[in-house]
Amino acid sequence: xxxxxxxxxxxxxxxxxxxxxxxxxxxxxxxxxxxxxxxxxxxxxxxxxxxxxxxxxxxxxxxxxxxxxxxxxxxxxxxxxxxxxxxxxxxxxxxxxxxxxxxxxxxxxxxxxxxxxxxxxxxxxxxxxxxxxxxxxxxxxxxxxxxxxxxxxxxxxxxxxxxxxxxxxxxxxxxxxxxxxxxxxxxxxxxxxxxxxxxxxxxxxxxxxxxxxxxxxxxxxxxxxxxxxxxxxxxxxxxxxxxxxxxxxxxxxxxxxxxxxxxxxxxxxxxxxxxxxxxxxxxxxxxxxxxxxxxxxxxxxxxxxxxxxxxxxxxxxxxxxxxxxxxxxxxxxxxxxxxxxxxxxxxxxxxxxxxxxxxxxxxxxxxxxxxxxxxxxxxxxxxxxxxxxxxxxxxxxxxxxxxxxxxxxxxxxxxxxxxxxxxxxxxxxxxxxxxxxxxxxxxxxxxxxxxxxxxxxxxxxxxxxxxxxxxxxxxxxxxxxxxxxxxxxxxxxxxxxxxxxxxxxxxxxxxxxxxxxxxxxxxxxxxxxxxxxxxxxxxxxxxxxxxxxxxxxxxxxxxxxxxxxxxxxxxxxxxxxxxxxxxxxxxxxxxxxxxxxxxxxxxxxxxxxxxxxxxxxxxxxxxxxxxxxxxxxxxxxxxxxxxxxxxxxxxxxxxxxxxxxxxxxxxxxxxxxxxxxxxxxxxxxxxxxxxxxxxxxxxxxxxxxxxxxxxxxxxxxxxxxxxxxxxxxxxxxxxxxxxxxxxxxxxxxxxxxxxxxxxxxxxxxxxxxxxxxxxxxxxxxxxxxxxxxxxxxxxxxxxxxxxxxxxxxxxxxxxxxxxxxxxxxxxxxxxxxxxxxxxxxxxxxxxxxxxxxxxxxxxxxxxxxxxxxxxxxxxxxxxxxxxxxxxxxxxxxxxxxxxxxxxxxxxxxxxxxxxxxxxxxxxxxxxxxxxxxxxxxxxxxxxxxxx
Numbered sequence: 001x002x003x004x005x006x007x008x009x010x011x012x013x014x015x016x017x018x019x020x021x022x023x024x025x026x027x028x029x030x031x032x033x034x035x036x037x038x039x040x041x042x043x044x045x046x047x048x049x050x051x052x053x054x055x056x057x058x059x060x061x062x063x064x065x066x067x068x069x070x071x072x073x074x075x076x077x078x079x080x081x082x083x084x085x086x087x088x089x090x091x092x093x094x095x096x097x098x099x100x101x102x103x104x105x106x107x108x109x110x111x112x113x114x115x116x117x118x119x120x121x122x123x124x125x126x127x128x129x130x131x132x133x134x135x136x137x138x139x140x141x142x143x144x145x146x147x148x149x150x151x152x153x154x155x156x157x158x159x160x161x162x163x164x165x166x167x168x169x170x171x172x173x174x175x176x177x178x179x180x181x182x183x184x185x186x187x188x189x190x191x192x193x194x195x196x197x198x199x200x201x202x203x204x205x206x207x208x209x210x211x212x213x214x215x216x217x218x219x220x221x222x223x224x225x226x227x228x229x230x231x232x233x234x235x236x237x238x239x240x241x242x243x244x245x246x247x248x249x250x251x252x253x254x255x256x257x258x259x260x261x262x263x264x265x266x267x268x269x270x271x272x273x274x275x276x277x278x279x280x281x282x283x284x285x286x287x288x289x290x291x292x293x294x295x296x297x298x299x300x301x302x303x304x305x306x307x308x309x310x311x312x313x314x315x316x317x318x319x320x321x322x323x324x325x326x327x328x329x330x331x332x333x334x335x336x337x338x339x340x341x342x343x344x345x346x347x348x349x350x351x352x353x354x355x356x357x358x359x360x361x362x363x364x365x366x367x368x369x370x371x372x373x374x375x376x377x378x379x380x381x382x383x384x385x386x387x388x389x390x391x392x393x394x395x396x397x398x399x400x401x402x403x404x405x406x407x408x409x410x411x412x413x414x415x416x417x418x419x420x421x422x423x424x425x426x427x428x429x430x431x432x433x434x435x436x437x438x439x440x441x442x443x444x445x446x447x448x449x450x451x452x453x454x455x456x457x458x459x460x461x462x463x464x465x466x467x468x469x470x471x472x473x474x475x476x477x478x479x480x481x482x483x484x485x486x487x488x489x490x491x492x493x494x495x496x497x498x499x500x501x502x503x504x505x506x507x508x509x510x511x512x513x514x515x516x517x518x519x520x521x522x523x524x525x526x527x528x529x530x531x532x533x534x535x536x537x538x539x540x541x542x543x544x545x546x547x548x549x550x551x552x553x554x555x556x557x558x559x560x561x562x563x564x565x566x567x568x569x570x571x572x573x574x575x576x577x578x579x580x581x582x583x584x585x586x587x588x589x590x591x592x593x594x595x596x597x598x599x600x601x602x603x604x605x606x607x608x609x610x611x612x613x614x615x616x617x618x619x620x621x622x623x624x625x626x627x628x629x630x631x632x633x634x635x636x637x638x639x640x641x642x643x644x645x646x647x648x649x650x651x652x653x654x655x656x657x658x659x660x661x662x663x664x665x666x667x668x669x670x671x672x673x674x675x676x677x678x679x680x681x682x683x684x685x686x687x688x689x690x691x692x693x694x695x696x697x698x699x700x701x702x703x704x705x706x707x708x709x710x711x712x713x714x715x716x717x718x719x720x721x722x723x724x725x726x727x728x729x730x731x732x733x734x735x736x737x738x739x740x741x742x743x744x745x746x747x748x749x750x751x752x753x754x755x756x757x758x759x760x761x762x763x764x765x766x767x768x769x770x771x772x773x774x775x776x777x778x779x780x781x782x783x784x785x786x787x788x789x790x791x792x793x794x795x796x797x798x799x800x801x802x803x804x805x806x807x808x809x810x811x812x813x814x815x816x817x818x819x820x821x822x823x824x825x826x827x828x829x830x831x832x833x834x835x836x837x838x839x840x841x842x843x844x845x846x847x848x849x850x851x852x853x854x855x856x857x858x859x860x861x862x863x864x865x866x867x868x869x870x871x872x873x874x875x876x877x878x879x880x881x882x883x884x885x886x887x888x889x890x891x892x893x894x895x896x897x898x899x900x901x902x903x904x905x906x907x908x909x910x911x912x913x914x915x916x917x918x919x920x921x922x923x924x925x926x927x928x929x930x931x932x933x934x935x936x937x938x939x940x941x942x943x944x945x946x947x
Contacts, residue, residue: 026184027154029741030136034103034150037740037764037777044776045891046767046816051781051801051809053491054508055526056538059515060450060473061492061805064125066457067112068467073459076467078474079107081125082133082786082805083492087144092467092474092487098145100783104763105805106133108177111162113169118142120151120196122159126177126212127454128233128240128409130596131494131513131804133762133786134158134716138174138196151196155186157716161214165221165253170195173202173254175211175226180233182716183207189214189226191254202250203257208232209244213277216253218418223283224250225389226257227276231409235666235692235714237641240409241293245273249389260389267383267392268292275412281421286385287438288392289426291408292378296399308332310365316358318351336365342587356588364584366591380404382414382426382438395438404428411454418460427453431468433481444481452514471514491526491807496597497548498802500793501556509559510789510802511546517561518546519573522798522810541571550602550610560602560610560624565644566594568612570624581624583612592616593638595647595666605658613648617663617677630677635665650696656703662729664693670708672729683729688712688721694745701754704728707735713743713762720744722759724772735772740764745787751794752817758799760787765801769819776891782809815860815892823862828869830935830942831860838930838946842899843921852923857944859895859935866890873901873944874934879912881905881928886937899928899946 041047061083068076074091077098084099085107099105099121108126112119119142123135137153153159158177165171171193178187187210189203203211209230217223226249230242246269247261261267261276272294279287308328313321326344333342350356380400383392403426404411410428417423422437431453432441445451450472459465464480474487494513500522501507511517520538530536544563552558560581562568569578585592592614603609612618615638616629638646647666654660659676662683668691670684684693691710699705706729710721720736722744735757736744742761750756757768759775765787766775782801789802797814815831823829836857845852859871866889873882881901886893901909906918906926918926933944 030154033741034136040738040740040777041779044779045769046776047779048889048891048893049778049780049811049813049816050894051778051811053526053781053806054520054522054524054800054808054810055491056493056518056520056536056807057491057526058488058536058538059493059512059518059540060488060490061494061515062125062127062452062471062513063455063469063474064107064127065109066455066467066469066474067110067119068457068459069114070460071114073465073467076457077110077112077119078469078490079110079121079455080105080490080492080805081127082106082131082494083490084783084785084805085110085119085121085145086490086492088487092476092485093489095487095490097490097783098141099139099148100145102139102145102148103150103784104133104135104139105783105785106135108135108159109162111164111172113164113166116142116169117144118164118169118195119144120162120164120172122156122162122174124156124158124177126158126160127411128180128231128238131786132158132180133804134180134718138162140196149196151192152199153186153190155184157184158210160210160212163214163216163221163224163254171253172196173214173216173224174199175214177212177229178207178210179716181714187211188228189254189257202254203248205244206230209242212275212412215278215280217280217283220283222251222253223280223388224254225260225278225280225286226250227278227288229275230273231275234641234643236639236643236645238409238643240291241272241274243269243271243273245276247276247278247288247389261392265390265392268294270294272377275409277413279414279416279424281416281418284386284388285416285421286389287395287414287416287424288383288385289412289414290381290383291404291412292381293408294378296376296378310336310362313358313361318358321351321358322348332361338364338587339584347587350587360588363591364587377406379408380411380426380428382424382434384438395434396440400426400432400441403430403432410452413454413456415456415458417458417463419463423463425456425458425466427456427468427470429453431456431470431481444477446481446484448484448486449475450514489528492805493807494804495788495802495808496546496804497789498791498800498808499549499551500791500800501551502553502795503556506793506796507556508800508808509541509549509551509561510808511542511549511561511563513804514545516540516544516546516563517542517549519559522793522796522800541573542569545596547597548600550600552602552607554607558623560600562598562600564596564598566592566598566612566614568598568600568624579624581610581612581620581627583614583618583620583627583629592618593635593644593647595644595649597649599648599651601651601653603653603658604655605653611651611653611661613651613663615646615648615665617648617651617661619677631663631671631673631680634663634671634680635669636667649693652696652698652706654698654703655700660698660703660728662696662698662706664696664708666692668693668710670696670729672706674728683725686732687723691715691717691721694743695747697747697749699754700749700751702726707747707749707757708732709744709747709759711743711745718743718762720761722747722772733772735768737768737772737774739766739775746790748790748792750813750817751792752797753819756816756819758790758792760790760801762786765790767816769816778811812860815862819862825864826862826940827864828937828940829862830937830940831862833857833859833935833942833944835945835947836899842927843923843925845922852921854923855899855927856896857899859893859897859942861893861895861937861940861942863888863890863893869937871895871897872936873897873905873928874936875909875912876932876934877912879905879908881909881933898925901926901928 274291455469524537
């Protein structure tokens with residue numbers, strides 16, 4: 001019953017696919033989804049609604065791969081995890097996206113055959129992160145992205161590595177990582193000798209083990225090493241190791257494979273083997289980096305412990321606790337941030353009474369982050385083989401602490417310099433280099449280098465020249481890491497959440513993956529001039545993985561936001577003050593569980609009231625200074641694992657009634673209270689089970705109305721789950737309609753027209769004009785990218801989309817808000833045109849060497865049919881000053897008019913008004929003078945005013 005991801009658009013046509021007469025396979029379902037979305041895009045009523053990318057760019061986004069022209073290293077391609085592939089020919093000064101017309105922006109690896117400029121893109125990110133989106137197999141272009149062909153492996157979901165034969169672009173070997181959250185057969189190693197027309201699976205290990213790294217010897221394509229990775233990701237747990245994680249070798253260009261990491265080889269084997277990366281210097285010298293999940297042995301001679309630590313209380317008896325020295329206990333309590341009410345005498349009394357046990361002090365300090373980082377595993381280790389992989393030995397003594405922390409599954413690459421077999425590079429949170437074959441390492445993280453590294457290229461002709469890709473974009477060094485250049489012009493921010501205020505101009509706020517929380521004016525110019533002024537128009541207001549944002553409507557300086565797992569603050573942006581506001585459980589109570597994206601909400605009835613989602617709903621009546629739980633556990637109680645689960649994901653309070661509140665959880669539960677938490681009613685009994693509640697939204701238009709969306713991404717379920725209720729959630733109406741398969745992240749009401757809804761999925765943005773019965777897809781200026789959040793700025797009538805991979809997009813939705821039955825029937829309906837201020841700059845340049853300034857205005861109208869039309873521009877007295885041929889699509893149209901008038905029109909205007917003098921601009925054109933003009937198309941008219 002698993003429905004598969006569409007992740008497609010436009011150019012994916014039936015020519016790419018030959019349908020079989022066999023029963024529908026998973027790949028067939030994907031093909032059908034691709035075609036469905038392409039057809040829907042072609043026929044959409046809103047396909048002409050233009051979206052503008054407003055950035056920001058400076059923080060960039062996660063890079064997964066680089067491919068550099070070996071003859072001209074100032075030209076290279078950068079692959080972003082969920083932001084597509086970008087091309088530069090000027091050493092990263094500027095980049096051009098080449099996948100905007102492709103079916104997806106999700107990338108795991110790229111490989112360019114430079115002699116023929118054949119580019120293969122393995123879709124679906126190879127890292128197993130919370131937002132590593134699935135792909136649709138291998139895409140191929142021979143014209144730098146002008147057109148794309150899908151050449152197979154549709155059900156692979158995630159691609160680890162692509163190796164193209166240096167002498168033949170049709171010979172390709174691919175390491176397939178496979179599904180992230182479920183078992184599947186299309187994983188392992190595949191080879192094609194006909195450019196992707198057919199594929200042969202040359203290595204299959206099992207349905208939960210894929211290939212995460214694959215390399216060939218620099219001078220010998222026949223010699224390859226591959227690394228397999230057994231992993232099991234669930235919403236509540238991630239296991240990144242297993243018996244089948246290993247190293248394989250091929251001597252016949254990937255036709256056959258032999259496991260070389262055997263028990264006799266010296267490389268670790270068994271259940272604790274995690275992600276492995278390889279680097280090949282030559283046929284004999286190979287390096288491997290291993291994320292060892294084997295437990296560290298207890299140290300025989302522990303350092304003398306000074307003071308109490310959390311672990312002490314896990315095995316301590318009550319009598320031992322009561323015998324503790326009060327001073328020593330108070331030191332522990334104070335230094336670990338226990339509330340003032342928890343001091344030695346108070347806590348001892350609680351233990352005496354039996355209300356609290358010593359282990360509760362340890363539990364009090366544990367949350368999703370601390371439990372994750374407390375994992376006592378070996379972690380990163382580097383191995384080397386000098387006999388072609390037959391034997392391996394560790395290069396260093398001790399542990400490489402501070403490289404992976406607990407996130408080894410997120411990294412896992414190693415590189416060796418083409419010029420020196422002892423010069424190697426490894427990376428995780430920092431990037432390290434070794435000049436002695438891995439015996440010792442030195443950090444080369446520096447200014448302008450973001451943390452969390454994923455890609456590296458070393459110039460074989462100048463090994464001090466290195467290009468690095470990380471969670472913050474692209475960095476370049478020419479002195480082996482001593483100094484770095486930041487190359488972050490692409491708009492590839494990975495937003496989790498966005499919001500807006502009501503200032504003029506209004507500001508946009510957003511939380512990003514690994515890049516904190518930022519604020520900027522919606523109309524801020526996104527260009528390079530900020531480097532001259534030193535003032536980038538967006539400002540960072542919080543670090544970490546940026547999450548949800550709430551802005552006090554009375555004072556926009558007061559902002560509530562934070563980072564992962566509920567670490568939220570109340571900020572005063574005017575004074576710089578900040579206060580940590582995460583609610584804390586009571587000693588003796590189980591710790592609260594906070595989602596990675598913890599929901600926060602300011603009450604629409606009183607901006608001092610803050611709601612906060614743990615596994616219970618928390619409420620503060622005084623801006624987060626004090627908290628109380630106003631519910632019991634509103635989840636299924638969590639599951640044992642290393643990821644916080646059984647948490648609230650969405651909160652909404654009705655604007656019609658204080659205390660009418662809805663919550664949604666990551667395990668599929670929806671609850672309602674009508675009395676501010678006095679009692680709660682479960683509303684999800686008739687909804688699909690277990691899925692992540694991505695949104696619950698109380699209507700602004702009708703008190704009884706509420707919306708819910710569910711997301712199956714964490715089950716590898718790509719179905720569309722969207723619902724509306726007209727009776728407070730007691731019954732639900734399916735409003736998924738005609739939306740192509742893709743997990744749903746967000747639904748939002750239009751503030752003016754109750755029939756208009758907006759919806760964002762992992763692969764696009766949609767609008768409904770009939771309350772969700774049917775949907776239209778947006779596409780103009782908007783690539784196929786994950787839409788994580790959307791918000792409407794009501795005064796400006798702007799729809800803003802927070803994407804996870806292409807930053808933020810903005811569109812004017814004033815025409816869409818006017819949609820009704822009459823509009824749909826009229827041949828042409830014009831929408832209001834904003835007055836334009838006349839300027840003598842029109843058609844002129846400030847210098848003979850500069851381009852002339854060309855004015856323009858946007859003519860917006862709705863047409864009930866398609867075809868070419870003539871639009872006449874007339875003065876108020878009826879003088880025709882221009883006539884423009886306009887290509888019209890059925891639906892909403894946005895036509896740009898440059899305010900030019902014809903020679904004949906100029907003469908007629910000057911003849912009618914003897915005082916009028918219309919001179920030719922320096923670009924040879926005449927422009928409309930001040931006045932009011934009539935625009936006419938068929939029988940419809942509208943007014944254009946130039947002031």
